[in-house]
Amino acid sequence: MNAVLNINITPIVKSKLSDLSLENIPFGKYFTDHMLVADYSNGVWKNVEIKPYAPLMLEPSLAALHYGQSIFEGIKAYKLHNGEVAIFRPDENFKRFNLSATRMQMPTVPEEIFIEGMRKLIQIDREWIPSLPDHSMYIRPFMFATDAVLGVKPSDSYKFIILLSPTGPYFSTPMRIYVEEKYTRAVTGGVGFSKNAGNYGSSMYPTSLAKEIGYDQVLWTDAFEHKYLQEVGMMNVFFIIGNQAITPSLEEGTILSGITRMSALVILAEMGLEVVEKKISIDELVAAHKAGTLREVFGAGTAATISLIKELKYQDEIMYFDTASWTIAPELKQRLNDIRQGKVADKYGWMFKVD
Amino acid sequence: MNAVLNINITPIVKSKLSDLSLENIPFGKYFTDHMLVADYSNGVWKNVEIKPYAPLMLEPSLAALHYGQSIFEGIKAYKLHNGEVAIFRPDENFKRFNLSATRMQMPTVPEEIFIEGMRKLIQIDREWIPSLPDHSMYIRPFMFATDAVLGVKPSDSYKFIILLSPTGPYFSTPMRIYVEEKYTRAVTGGVGFSKNAGNYGSSMYPTSLAKEIGYDQVLWTDAFEHKYLQEVGMMNVFFIIGNQAITPSLEEGTILSGITRMSALVILAEMGLEVVEKKISIDELVAAHKAGTLREVFGAGTAATISLIKELKYQDEIMYFDTASWTIAPELKQRLNDIRQGKVADKYGWMFKVD
Numbered sequence: 033m034n035a036v037l038n039i040n041i042t043p044i045v046k047s048k049l050s051d052l053s054l055e056n057i058p059f060g061k062y063f064t065d066h067m068l069v070a071d072y073s074n075g076v077w078k079n080v081e082i083k084p085y086a087p088l089m090l091e092p093s094l095a096a097l098h099y100g101q102s103i104f105e106g107i108k109a110y111k112l113h114n115g116e117v118a119i120f121r122p123d124e125n126f127k128r129f130n131l132s133a134t135r136m137q138m139p140t141v142p143e144e145i146f147i148e149g150m151r152k153l154i155q156i157d158r159e160w161i162p163s164l165p166d167h168s169m170y171i172r173p174f175m176f177a178t179d180a181v182l183g184v185k186p187s188d189s190y191k192f193i194i195l196l197s198p199t200g201p202y203f204s205t206p207m208r209i210y211v212e213e214k215y216t217r218a219v220t221g222g223v224g225f226s227k228n229a230g231n232y233g234s235s236m237y238p239t240s241l242a243k244e245i246g247y248d249q250v251l252w253t254d255a256f257e258h259k260y261l262q263e264v265g266m267m268n269v270f271f272i273i274g275n276q277a278i279t280p281s282l283e284e285g286t287i288l289s290g291i292t293r294m295s296a297l298v299i300l301a302e303m304g305l306e307v308v309e310k311k312i313s314i315d316e317l318v319a320a321h322k323a324g325t326l327r328e329v330f331g332a333g334t335a336a337t338i339s340l341i342k343e344l345k346y347q348d349e350i351m352y353f354d355t356a357s358w359t360i361a362p363e364l365k366q367r368l369n370d371i372r373q374g375k376v377a378d379k380y381g382w383m384f385k386v387d
Numbered sequence: 388m389n390a391v392l393n394i395n396i397t398p399i400v401k402s403k404l405s406d407l408s409l410e411n412i413p414f415g416k417y418f419t420d421h422m423l424v425a426d427y428s429n430g431v432w433k434n435v436e437i438k439p440y441a442p443l444m445l446e447p448s449l450a451a452l453h454y455g456q457s458i459f460e461g462i463k464a465y466k467l468h469n470g471e472v473a474i475f476r477p478d479e480n481f482k483r484f485n486l487s488a489t490r491m492q493m494p495t496v497p498e499e500i501f502i503e504g505m506r507k508l509i510q511i512d513r514e515w516i517p518s519l520p521d522h523s524m525y526i527r528p529f530m531f532a533t534d535a536v537l538g539v540k541p542s543d544s545y546k547f548i549i550l551l552s553p554t555g556p557y558f559s560t561p562m563r564i565y566v567e568e569k570y571t572r573a574v575t576g577g578v579g580f581s582k583n584a585g586n587y588g589s590s591m592y593p594t595s596l597a598k599e600i601g602y603d604q605v606l607w608t609d610a611f612e613h614k615y616l617q618e619v620g621m622m623n624v625f626f627i628i629g630n631q632a633i634t635p636s637l638e639e640g641t642i643l644s645g646i647t648r649m650s651a652l653v654i655l656a657e658m659g660l661e662v663v664e665k666k667i668s669i670d671e672l673v674a675a676h677k678a679g680t681l682r683e684v685f686g687a688g689t690a691a692t693i694s695l696i697k698e699l700k701y702q703d704e705i706m707y708f709d710t711a712s713w714t715i716a717p718e719l720k721q722r723l724n725d726i727r728q729g730k731v732a733d734k735y736g737w738m739f740k741v742d
């Protein structure tokens with residue numbers, strides 16, 4: 033990487049913003065005026081450019097479409113109460129992005145492009161960030177292989193892009209969850225810890241089967257015994273048992289290391305819970321439920337932040353929860369939101385100011 | 388699907404063929420004048436068109452790039468000795484394509500588009516099929532998700548495309564293979580049996596590690612014990628032990644059901660071998676090698692047909708083979724080639740005539 037990075041800026045002629053209301057804007061459907069695009073070839077990143085959002089001309093033999101070298105991240109930026117704009121922990125997404133890149137045999141992206149490019153892009157499209165409560169700017173960095181030949185091999189060329197999509201509140205009613213025992217999302221030695229496109233496509237069929245019988249998402253279990261819990265849908269999962277906040281541990285490489293997950297672990301400890309990252313089985317969960325100590329179950333992810341789970345179906349066992357009486361997940365969500373909207377001091381240094 | 392399928396044809400103005408020599412043309416690098424494109428939306432396939440090969444205008448939020456709903460097939464067509472053109476077992480690729488589609492929660496493609504569209508496309512670009520020995524026309528049908536929103540869900544719209552790429556002989560020198568014990572390609576309940584893009588991207592990092600220490604490909608093993616053999620690189624694998632031709636069985640859903648594999652099973656039986664599809668462990672292989680009964684080891688796939696393996700490294704055990712003395716793999720390859728080039732009677736009905 034060059035020591036000095038030039039980001040060429042080609043501004044739009046006329047903003048599309050005036051055509052759009054940002055109030056309750058749906059997730060991931062509208063994009064701002066600009067996007068950042070960078071190209072990788074001959075071992076070097078180049079052509080870093082912020083330019084008008086537009087379709088791409090891509091070869092039908094595009095390597096990413098055939099051989100799946102394609103990774104992404106999801107990040108949120110907020111307009112704070114004092115009018116400043118800040119991004120929630122983009123450094124963690126940056127690290128995870130490059131872990132995904134390595135596992136998928138793709139080049140890493142330098143910080144000057146990922147973080148500084150994101151900062152500049154947000155500055156340019158800052159008027160697009162909704163200032164309404166629970167609204168935010170969803171940031172989607174992604175990278176894909178662009179070689180145009182059909183031989184199976186790591187691509188020599190790649191495109192890195194950052195899109196911005198303003199988003200309203202993510203209303204999620206408490207979910208009904210099906211504990212998956214037939215299909216597998218990830219196994220040790222595979223790519224479950226990386227945020228690559230294939231992990232999502234692979235999960236859609238099992239999820240659709242669960243939806244057919246009335247469930248919202250599946251709770252993934254280990255590939256060997258279908259007993260140890262992994263993730264719920266596209267989110268990390270937490271269980272409050274007694275005074276413990278338990279979440280599946282990362283060391284098997286089957287779980288995405290969520291930024292909301294790692295933040296929740298800090299906040300839950302601050303709230304007085306004993307936080308535990310460990311291998312946890314469905315049997316332990318069922319036993320805790322029977323003993324009356326399983327208090328709350330929820331998902332944690334960037335899009336919905338914290339999603340309550342009101343029902344867990346495991347074989348013939350159905351565990352129902354009265355989510356209206358819960359206190360921990362709602363407080364966790366509130367505390368996270370307060371930090372992200374600048375209502376409380378950012379004592380962990382999680383908010384990355386763009387100005 | 389409409390009972391009558393219209394394929395609109397927009398011919399090129401001037402063929403690119405005169406600019407190109409088809410002799411020893413490299414694999415997957417050049418494409419013919421035309422491609423077939425069809426669109427799926429609102430539950431219906433439409434806009435089926437054969438038109439000039441050209442880049443596509445795609446949204447940067449293209450679902451396939453973010454969530455990996457992307458599948459493909461590889462098929463070959465041949466110019467026969469009598470001048471006719473035939474495709475090798477496209478009906479089997481058609482069936483497998485739709486199995487992949489279902490697992491990836493994508494729509495199936497009707498036979499009128501997949502098979503009849505392919506036939507018509509080959510007819511139109513038939514001058515591009517090399518008639519030199521060991522040359523062929525590589526056919527690449529593929530389908531990908533085209534929704535342009537970032538919410539994770541099965542796409543509502545898809546594109547199906549067939550590309551044609553003339554290809555010369557695939558010179559593969561006998562390979563050195565590393566038996567993989569850390570990384571995993573596939574596990575029961577996952578997507579190993581489907582030909583989706585993500586399976587290929589996921590395999591590149593482990594393969595590159597093997598290449599760094601001098602091996603050409605990895606031999607994938609099961610996710611639990613790293614003991615039972617799955618595939619070699621992107622190919623199915625065969626072991627000749629005594630009078631048995633053994634290949635890993637399909638029932639665990641971790642292996643691609645190769646068309647070359649299923650054809651090899653027929654030919655090997657015809658050659659007098661006892662063909663066996665079963666779970667086979669590396670220990671069994673090592674024992675057979677020690678006993679002097681492991682005669683040949685080879686990969687079987689569309690691109691290279693049959694690829695000899697001259698070395699297998701498993702832990703500290705290295706098995707060397709004198710491939711020059713082998714008779715079974717070379718004969719299998721010859722018999723397959725003779726059928727595909729129309730030199731012998733097509734007694735199994737494997738060659739699908741395009742005219």
